[in-house]
Every structure is written in C-alpha cells, then in structure tokens.
Amino acid sequence: MSLRAGIVGLPNVGKSTLFNAVVENGKAQAANFPFCTIEPNVGIVAVPDPRLHVLSKLSKSQRAVPASIEFVDIAGLVKGASQGEGLGNKFLSHIREVDSILQVVRCFEDNDIVHVNGKVDPKSDIDVINLELVFSDLDQIEKRLEKLKKGKAKDSQSKVKEEAEKYALEKIQQALMDGKPARSVALNYYEKDAVKHLCLLTMKPIIYVANVAESDLAEPENNPHVNDVKNLASELQSGIVTISAQVESELTELPSEERTEFLKSLGVSESGLGNLIRETYSLLGLRTYFTSGEKESKAWTILAGMTAPQAAGVIHSDFEKGFIRAETVSYDDFVAAGSLAAAREKGLLRSEGKDYVVQEGDVMLFRFNV
Template identity: 55%
Template sequence: MGLNCGIVGLPNVGKSTIFSALTSAPAEAANYPFCTIDPNVGIVNVPDERLNKISELIPPQKLIPAVVEFVDIAGLVKGASKGEGLGNKFLANIRETDAILHVVRCFENEDITHVDGSIDPLRDIETINIELALADLETVDKRKERASKELRAAGSEKAKEAAQIMPILDKLQAQLGEGKPARGIEWSDDQRILLKQLHLITLKKTMYVCNVDENGLDEDNDYVKKVKALAEEEKAEVVVICGQLEADIASLETEEEKQMFLDEAGMTESGLSRLIHKSYNMLGLRTYFTAGEQEVRAWTFHEGDKAPQAAGVIHTDFEKGFIKAEVYHCTDLFEFKSESALKSGGKLRIEGKEYVVKDGDVMHFRFNV
C-alpha cells in the first residue's frame, strides 16, 4: 500500500540500531553524528499469530505475512530547518513518510556520545519538534503569501479556496511559531482536506520510542516517565524498547533461538514486535486473510474499507468486477476447527459491496471482469 514510518531523532539515540534489528539487515551505526545520510528503507513482516493458527487448520504450500515499511532517517540537529547538518535533505526525507517514530534516548552510557553532552529526553524531543515546526512554518508562510495574492482575483476559484484556507494558515502560524506541532490543533474533516495540500511534517501521527538499556525494561526509569507524561498530553503512543537487546535477538539465526532468548529474559513478546504492531495500527492499517491449499496470506487494508476496496488490494480487477464475498472471522475458525464446520454452524456469510471489512476476517471474493 506504499505506507511507511520514518524513524527520526537526534544523532546517536539508537535509530540505526533499532532499524537494523527491525529489518535484520545492518544499517550503518557508529558513535558519531550523520553516519546515516541517505535513508535506509526496510520492508518488515508483521508478526501475527493468527496467520500461523489459520495455517494449522488449513495447511497451505506457502505462508505469506503482511508487511510494513520503515525508513531510517539521519539524525537531526538544532538548525536543521536552516540547513544545519544536511537538515534540508533530512527534512525532505521525513516529509515523504506517512508517520513518524521519534526515537528518544532514555539511558546513560559514557561511551556513547550525546550531541548536547547530557541525557535529557524532553530537551531532545523539543529540539526535534522545534526544527520540524520551523520547517512547516516556512511552508505555511509561503502558502499564505500565495493565498494573499489569490484573494485579489475576486470571484475566481483560486480566490474562493484562498479565503477558505487563510484562517487555517493563521492558526498554523501561531501554533508552529511557538514550536508546537500542527497535530496539536483540533481540525474538522473539511479543514483536513485543505491541509493535505501543505504536506506538513508535524501533522503526521507520531509515536515516541524510548530507547533504554537492559535495566530499564523492568520498570520505567525517570526518563521514560517524562516521555510518557508528554505523550499523554499530546495523545501520542509510546513504546519502550532496548535497541541493543533487540539487535542481539535479531542476530540469532533461528526462531527457536530467538524464542529461547525471550523466555530466558522473561519476555512474552519482543519490543520490536510491539513496535511493529503499534506502527501498523498507527498507520490505520488492518489485516484480512485468504486461506486455501496454495497459500494462507495476510492482506493489508485501511480501517473502514468496504469489501470491494479490500478486494482491490489483491488485484484491481477484483475491485472492478466485485460481485460478493464469502466471509467468516478467524476466531470462528479457531473455534469450529474447519471451514465445513463453520458452514454447518452458520458462521460463513455472503457479503455485498457495502460490507465494512473487519480486522481478522477471512475472505473469498467472487468477481467478474
């Protein structure tokens, strides 16, 4: 679906370590700023135990999980909005992503340099947020200047649009001028349509990723508590993760070894798994399944999609020629153990074009082209 999460933060906070663990492919990581210049892009499988359970009941030749894309963007510094530290290039990379994972350093380690010489996650978050806000403010200022000119062409379509967007631009100037993100303002649906043309970085959904050491996983340290308090104010998600520990787990060769490591560490789920799930959900993505002898596959759709749109994820012809869909939920399969038992129990339904697909549906589409 082309949706992705950009991993951002100050230099040396653990972005590339986390990215490498996510993708199990080494991104350049070093103890100096700007070791990542061009963004690394990784396609990551979405862990989903439901997929495995379905395959146990409907054994396939192939098992294909859903995926989500992550982009590792170089560290930003003060002055990035003015070009410091290749800032303009990095900001452009962030603008092209659909959501932001803001990695924050929440651990002490004298061997890993911090660009500001001390650990202060709220200061670090503010540094990044101000730079992103200033970059957006420049965009807003330019649009407002153009809108002012368009207003002079009274009666034209451009003048009407300029009159609609001008109050929005005024609100944005005040908010961004204080270094606060555009997502902090309550916007109506109509306003959000107009906002899309601005491609604002600070309007993107954001999740804070607290990178801690191994001792910080058992209970929140003071740094994590501060980040969580800020996130609560912003209504943002938070994930606590030990980047180095996750990198160690990812370096293991087999799933059995990884599970043994988790068991020994007293972890039911890896931090990366939580991060992937929350990122997937933050992007508004959900999963339905197709199941048969050839393959059991997880397909990604947008929350709220109707059956024809979900069918179009497989192939555009499925959407164009959609007739109906045979649907049951995977939890019913887990209960009844087979599709034939599902049918006998009245759990298999025929749905039409207005059916809103649910996360966990198992679907078979009928179409005609």
Template identity: 50%
Template sequence: MIPFVNCGIVGLPNVGKSTIFSALTAVPAETTNYPFCTINPNVGMVQVPDIRLDRIHQIVAADRMVPAFTEFVDIAGLVRGASKGEGLGNQFLSYIRNVGIIAHVVRCFKDDNVVHVSGGVDPKSDIETINTELALADLQSVEKRLEKNARLVKTMNIRVRDEAIAMQNLLKKIALRLGDGKSVRSMKLDADDIVRLKDLFLITAKKQIYICNVGENDVEGKTDWVYPVCAIAESEGSEVVILCGKLESEIAALKNAKERSAFISELGLSESGLSQLIRSAYLTLDLCTFFTLSRKENRAWTFPRGATALQCAGLVHSDFERGFIKANVYHCDDLFDFGNEAALKSAGRIRTEGRKYTVRDGDIIRFRFNVSGGSNRIGNSRTT
C-alpha cells in the same frame, strides 16, 4: 489505501536509531560513533508478527504463507537548526515528509563510549529540539503557501475565491501554532481542513510514536529518563514503546523463532520491541488485518478500519475491485472454534456480503469478481 505501514525512524544523532533499525529489519545500517553517519535513508521491509495467520496456516494448508509488511525508514539524525539546513537538515526533513508515521527515538541510556550531541542525556530537551525543528520546517511550507494562496483570494471566480479565503484563514491559524513550536496533529481540524492540507505533506500532521531506547537493565520498568517521555506522549495522545536497541540486536541475531522466544522470556518480556512497535503503529493509525486463503498462499492484508469489501478487494488486485460481485466472509475466530472450513459451511457461518460491507479485523474473505470478457471467478481464495 496503502498496502503496508510506512514508518520513519527519527531522532537526534547517536540515540540508537540505526541500531534499532538494523535489529528490527535485520538490514545492516551504518552505526558509528559520530553524527550524520547515516546520510541516505536506509529502508527495510519487516514481516508483521500475527499469530492468527500462523494458526490459519496450520488449519488450512497452502504452498506458502505471506504476512503483512511494515516498511521502516532510518532517517539521519536531526540537530538544532535542521529546519535552516544545519547538518543537511533540509535533505533529511524531505525524507520525513514521505513516511506515513513517525517513530521518534529518544535516548534514555547512559554510555560514556557513545557521545551525546548535546553533551548529556536529557530526553525532554531532546524531544523539544526535534519537535521544534519539525514545526519550523512545516512553518516554512505554510508561509510559502500563504503567499501563493493570497493571489487566489483576489480572483473573480466566486467558488475559487471562497475556497482560497477558507484556506488562508486555516493557514494563518496553523502558522501561529507552528510558530509556538506546536504540532499540527495536536489541533482539532475538521475533515475539510484535513483535505485542504493534504498536498502540503506537513510533518507535524503525521501521527507519532515515541521509542525510549533504554539500557539493558531497564527494559522491564520505567526510569527517571523514561518518565518525561511518557508525560510528553500522554499530553499529545501518542504511544510509547520502551526497548533496548542492544538487546533487540541480540534477539535479531538468533537463528530461529524458538530461540528468540526463549531469549525474550528470559528477559522477562512478553514480546520483542519489533512486535511492540508494529502493534503501536497499527493502533495509532487505526489499521486492521484481513486474510485471503488459496492453495498457493495464505496471506495477510493491512487495511484502515472502516474500509469496505470493495476497497479491500482493490488491495488484493485492481481486477477484484473493478469486477467485484460479492465476497464470502467469515471470521478467523470462527475458523479456530470450528476447526475447518467444511464445518463452518455446514453451520452456516460463511456469509455473502456486498461491496458496502464494512470489513472487520480478522475477517477471512473470498472475493468473487467478473472482468470484461471473462466469467465469474473466485479471487485469491479456495472454494468453500
């Protein structure tokens, strides 16, 4: 399991990727009015906004509060022909293979001072260009694997040969799909097929979120440029986030959370683009959060829905997983209702769970573990 979300920001040049990256991460990125300004990817770690952790910290004091994190990677703009190396495309595509989810920024604003690589704003065409290049890049990987796998089909080892045949049939089916410019994620693959493809790191197998970068006056509603993006996203089962990169930069420049909250309210919004994007990423990847409490720190941890207590213990520390004994668990909603841990304990709301317990979003967990040569210890949580 990964300890944080890894999100790659992609799109055509001059759609506002680097502006959005700088606003979301508060990490300066090169933003100039010409293609390929960003050569090497910019990387920034962002705190995951979670009001539950704030409330927990108010009730159960600790020296510090540590939120979960999302990593954003600003990848240089792709152009038509990127899969063949145009505009350093091969280099940029290799960066995308290493991210966990793709945030595809689409330009939905007009600005004569910011040139468009294709000459005019056309979200549908822009999306088709990027998606086609990603599909063609994957097709090259699949074709190489087909050639390599063909030799295994002729082996005398029955087990190896049967697996190679299954792989060959799968690769041929995927190659046809990619050749039509379609993504692997849009295919209905079973669990075995997903495992077979894992080491290919196919870009179009990754989940994708579309970010509509709109003008300052369009953040509250959809425009003629946003509608086609939403239609494409709906056909793919993808999430859409509508934000204005310029306004997000102004929000990020404000000194404190109170000022940012006030400015967001003035815009008629309930949350920032950062919050929307992270929430969409968590939803798309089916990720959840559990919490650990101690006198030193109250901390949020990201985990995939369906993970067990043993797997979540490993996120905190390998010793917790290796020497796992049990977990004392209660939900943050119970803490909010009862007001403190002592009341929870008196009411019998703190449960003892084993390693196979399926952790829920919002659980607060105290791990008990025992490593070789040591005694039972309480893991990263105060005694209740």
C-alpha cells in the same frame, strides 16, 4: 496498502542500531559519530501475526504471506536542521514521505557513547526535534499562503478549495506559533483534504521509542527518563514504546529457537518489534484481514472503516470495480470450524455486500465480475 514509518532521532540515540536490528539485512552503518547515516536506509519488515500461521496450517496453504511495513532510517537531526544545520533540510524532506514518525529517544546512560548535547535529557531531545519540525512547517505554510494570495482560482470549485486551504493553514499556523503540532488542530474533512498535499511534518502521528538499557527492559517504569517520555507523549497525544536497541541487535545474532529463552531471561515475553508495529497500527488506525486457501494465506492491511469493496481494492483495483459480494467469516469462527468449507456448512460464513465495514481479523473470499 504500503505503510512507511520513518525512524528519526538525534545522533547517537540508538536509531541506526534499532533499524539494523528490526530490518533483516539492514545496511545502516551504526557508528559512534553523527551523520553516519546519510542516505535514508529503507527496509521491509514482515508484520508478526501468529493468526496467519494458524490459518495457513488449517487451509494447508503452500505459503503464508504476512503484511509488511517499510522502515526508513533517516539520518540524525540536530538543532537548526530547519535552517540547514548538520544535513537537516535533506532529512526533513525525507520525513515528508512517511506515514508515521518513530522518534527514538535515548533513555540509557553510557559514558562510552557520547550524547550530542553532552547529557541524557529526553525532554530536551524531544523538544529539539519537535521544534525543527515546527519551524519547517511554519516556513512551508508561509510560502503556501503567499502563493494563495497571489493566485487566482480558475473556477468556483477551485476557489472554494483554496479558501478552505487558506482558512485551515491560518489555524495551523497559529497553533504552530504556540508550539503545538498541526495534528492538534481541529479540521473538518474539506480542510484536511485541502492541506493534505503539503505533507506537513507535525501532522504526522508520532510514536516515541524510549531506548533503554538491557537491565531496564523488564521494568521500564523504574527508569525516570522513560517516565519523562511517557508524560510528554501523553501531552503531545502521541504513542510510546519501550525498546532496548541493544537487545534487539543481540537477538539478530541468535538462532530463532534461542531468542525466546534469551527474552525470558531478561523478564520479557517478546521482542520490541511486535510492540512497535502494534503501536504503529493502532496510532494510524489500521486493521488486518486475511485471505486463505490452498495456494496461500495472506494478511492484508487496511484503514479502519473501509468497506468490503475498498478492502478488495487493496488486492487489485479490478476487485473493487467489479465487486459482487464478500464471503466472510471471523477469524475465531474460521479456527473453530477448521476450514472455509466447514464454516460454510455450519452457517458461519456470511455473504456481505457493498456497505459492509470490514472487521479486524475477518477471513474473506471476494466474488467479483469485470
């Protein structure tokens, strides 16, 4: 399954610098003025997972294919974007197309980089963007409710669905009027399904990316701006990751063998990309399973709770339609055994049926018939 994360933020918070750094051959023009990113830049990033390389080595695979995540660099929003200020409406429509929002928040002081509002104030920055998302959703809900009032359902099934949508939208509308995001509203399965087509912006999970100076990377808790973002993220039921976009940018210029040493010198063990992707997976409720053989070892992304046939369908719809069984072994058991064949001999390979819920790190071989 493809995963899209939209990177948003006010102008000059380090958003495009971060995008350039995490996306190989990123083409966003990072410059010190608003709206330097006009069309959203899109880049595919491999999900770092050391388990894949271990499996590839054990299976003597010809290649290792990691899971991927698509980052979309969405141009700087400003106050009034929902009324078309800056280049707002166009950018708000781009956010509707992503699965999650990564909101870059400036937590560093630098007199050479002008802040759009004249001072570094993470809470104010977050409020500006969140309010624009709220206003945009309110406008969309108002139009949709008006349409539902005028329309007449063709059959009883459509009528039930429309009633569920109307009830859900009224609940969401009230929450938005109170300054709360749509994702904070308790909806049942039918209500969620009924409003899904609207792609409400405040329904999307948000991760706040606290962008700090290089000197704050090892001990971000000493930065009062980061602590403000942490408190807000907790209130808003959102994730938070601390990153230095400048460090990520510098890493891209170093040979891979020197990157680890550079990070160690800063007091951290890995780049921010790994943390960012892990937090995104966690917030979206995603899991990884593997297929591994001589031809290739590959990581696959699925939603937590997916059954074996559904996981097989991520590879190809025929796998799901003609599913017979899934020969399954946990990652740890596969590594301990040394190969799929050895795992089978030791009785570690299980034959799982249609109701099996795939677990994180399962190594699977699907049997199907079409």
